[in-house]
Amino acid sequence: MSFTDEEGNESLKKSKKKLKGESAWRPEGPRDPFALLDSLPEKKQQEIQRALHLFSLGRSLPKTLQEAKKHTYRFWGTQPVPKLGDDVTAHGPIEGIEASVRDEPYTLPQGFSWDTLDLSNPFVMKELCSLLNENYMEEDDNTIRLDFSSEYLQWALQPPSCQSQWHCGVRVQANKKLVGFIAAVPADVRIYETEKQTVHVKLLCVHKKLRQKRMAPVLVRELTRRVNLQGLYQAVYTADIVLPTPLSSSRLWHRPLNPRKLMEVNYPRLRQNMNLQRALKFNRLPETTKTNGLRPMTKKDAPEILSLLQDHLCKFKLSSILSLQQVEHWLLPRQNVIDTYVVEGDDGSLTDVVSFYSVTSRVLNHPVHTALKAAHLLCMASTGSELTDLMGDALILAKSNGFDIFTAFDVMDNAIFLEKLKFTVSDKSLHYYLYNWMCPWMSPDKVLHALMSPPVKTHPRVSSQRSFTSGPSVDSSLNCKISLSNLYSLRIL
Numbered sequence: 001m002s003f004t005d006e007e008g009n010e011s012l013k014k015s016k017k018k019l020k021g022e023s024a025w026r027p028e029g030p031r032d033p034f035a036l037l038d039s040l041p042e043k044k045q046q047e048i049q050r051a052l053h054l055f056s057l058g059r060s061l062p063k064t065l066q067e068a069k070k071h072t073y074r075f076w077g078t079q080p081v082p083k084l085g086d087d088v089t090a091h092g093p094i095e096g097i098e099a100s101v102r103d104e105p106y107t108l109p110q111g112f113s114w115d116t117l118d119l120s121n122p123f124v125m126k127e128l129c130s131l132l133n134e135n136y137m138e139e140d141d142n143t144i145r146l147d148f149s150s151e152y153l154q155w156a157l158q159p160p161s162c163q164s165q166w167h168c169g170v171r172v173q174a175n176k177k178l179v180g181f182i183a184a185v186p187a188d189v190r191i192y193e194t195e196k197q198t199v200h201v202k203l204l205c206v207h208k209k210l211r212q213k214r215m216a217p218v219l220v221r222e223l224t225r226r227v228n229l230q231g232l233y234q235a236v237y238t239a240d241i242v243l244p245t246p247l248s249s250s251r252l253w254h255r256p257l258n259p260r261k262l263m264e265v266n267y268p269r270l271r272q273n274m275n276l277q278r279a280l281k282f283n284r285l286p287e288t289t290k291t292n293g294l295r296p297m298t299k300k301d302a303p304e305i306l307s308l309l310q311d312h313l314c315k316f317k318l319s320s321i322l323s324l325q326q327v328e329h330w331l332l333p334r335q336n337v338i339d340t341y342v343v344e345g346d347d348g349s350l351t352d353v354v355s356f357y358s359v360t361s362r363v364l365n366h367p368v369h370t371a372l373k374a375a376h377l378l379c380m381a382s383t384g385s386e387l388t389d390l391m392g393d394a395l396i397l398a399k400s401n402g403f404d405i406f407t408a409f410d411v412m413d414n415a416i417f418l419e420k421l422k423f424t425v426s427d428k429s430l431h432y433y434l435y436n437w438m439c440p441w442m443s444p445d446k447v448l449h450a451l452m453s454p455p456v457k458t459h460p461r462v463s464s465q466r467s468f469t470s471g472p473s474v475d476s477s478l479n480c481k482i483s484l485s486n487l488y489s490l491r492i493l
């Protein structure tokens with residue numbers, strides 16, 4: 001089952017031998033419960049998944065430091081990352097670059113092969129969309145699914161200087177089905193006082209039927225090899241689980257824009273004791289924005305935005321270093337992908353910028369609603385307006401553009417406006433990591449989130465005291481977590 005991810009470890013090698021071969025990554029047992037599940041009516045499938053989700057029967061990776069201390073990191077324990085609990089005070093690489101980089105790709109079990117995805121091919125892009133749409137949501141109760149579009153993936157995975165060999169897929173040889181993916185994009189960063197050429201690792205995904213079979217470590221190793229071959233040895237990545245060792249940790253906050261719809265799809269539970277009328281009143285926004293000179297960004301704004309962001313960077317200990325082309329790529333508005341607004345002062349110069357990207361989800365089996373649109377704050381810099389006013393205007397614009405919910409992490413200076421603008425903290429954390437670089441921990445307000453923003457993959461559950469409720473509510477103390485893969489391992493069918 002596991003093969004290259006624990007190289008060098010003798011005891012693990014023995015068990016590896018036993019499991020190597022045809023059966024690697026294959027579901028064990030005589031019957032495929034997925035086939036059984038698939039044969040049930042959609043409604044029945046949804047009921048089963050919701051019930052399992054509720055009872056939290058799945059294996060979960062550590063979400064807190066306490067849980068992490070009890071977890072054995074078979075893979076991450078072998079990687080150049082700080083150990084959990086280490087008090088890091090030094091700055092610098094953990095591993096030198098003297099070791100030669102392996103020429104050959106890591107070995108996959110029989111029946112699987114590597115494929116470098118050519119994302120300029122619409123068919124390949126469609127395959128990637130399907131893999132992610134069906135498998136990226138970890139906490140899938142079969143009611144709401146992320147809906148990645150090719151436009152979104154082009155934006156997220158094809159910035160200037162991107163390399164196709166860093167779009168790394170695994171296919172089943174027999175039918176060419178794409179079952180695993182990991183990507184890296186170039187992302188230069190400033191870490192404390194050091195400027196480093198790094199990559200940002202994104203969209204690690206393994207097909208639900210192949211979970212917990214150690215495919216993820218092989219994907220990470222292979223991507224690392226491909227990045228090393230280009231002379232880069234550091235990476236930035238984020239995860240909602242605790243791995244060795246977070247550089248910083250933030251919490252996800254969200255702000256309903258369309259509470260009626262959110263209640264109807266039972267999305268976040270609206271604030272307890274708050275009926276629809278109260279929720280509508282509580283979340284009401286002004287019809288018009290208040291900042292003079294606020295308008296959508298155009299291409300000619302890019303140089304001024306770049307200098308605005310550069311001035312902003314020095315406030316943070318972890319931040320992106322952007323080029324003009326990157327500002328254009330990441331911030332220029334693209335329909336249903338990214339919205340950016342600037343504030344133009346009376347003298348024509350730009351004083352502020354606010355940018356949010358769009359993540360659409362499909363609402364499954366709902367009589368009325370089919371989709372949900374979330375706006376996620378990407379970056380914000382302000383020299384003219386109050387941050388709270390600028391963000392308040394961003395909420396109004398997002399609502400008028402059809403978004404149902406706005407989310408932001410408590411990184412950068414976001415804490416200033418989150419509560420004031422009626423954002424609610426969720427139970428989702430996002431941890432920031434550096435590969436092969438050590439430096440002291442930093443508080444989230446020292447992290448500039450721009451370009452390190454992941455596709456927000458889970459629909460936030462609002463923490464219980466401040467959550468919304470609509471109709472029969474779910475006990476939030478049941479920290480539900482189950483996916484189809486867990487369904488398989490439970491063999492309940």
Ligand SMILES: CC(C)(COP(=O)(O)OP(=O)(O)OC[C@H]1O[C@@H](n2cnc3c(N)ncnc32)[C@H](O)[C@@H]1OP(=O)(O)O)[C@@H](O)C(=O)NCCC(=O)NCCS
Binds near residue numbers: 138205212238243457
């Ligand atoms: C994340 C995902 C690829 C992990 O796959 P898996 O089948 O559960 O895990 P595997 O058996 O292949 O590998 C387990 C190892 O991967 C590590 N791992 C799991 N999720 C990880 C993540 N998001 N980032 C880095 N490493 C991760 C585990 O910690 C474990 O290593 P350890 O022994 O050192 O603890 C899979 O759950 C998935 O596709 N989830 C949905 C998409 C997603 O959440 N992607 C990550 C976005 S941050």
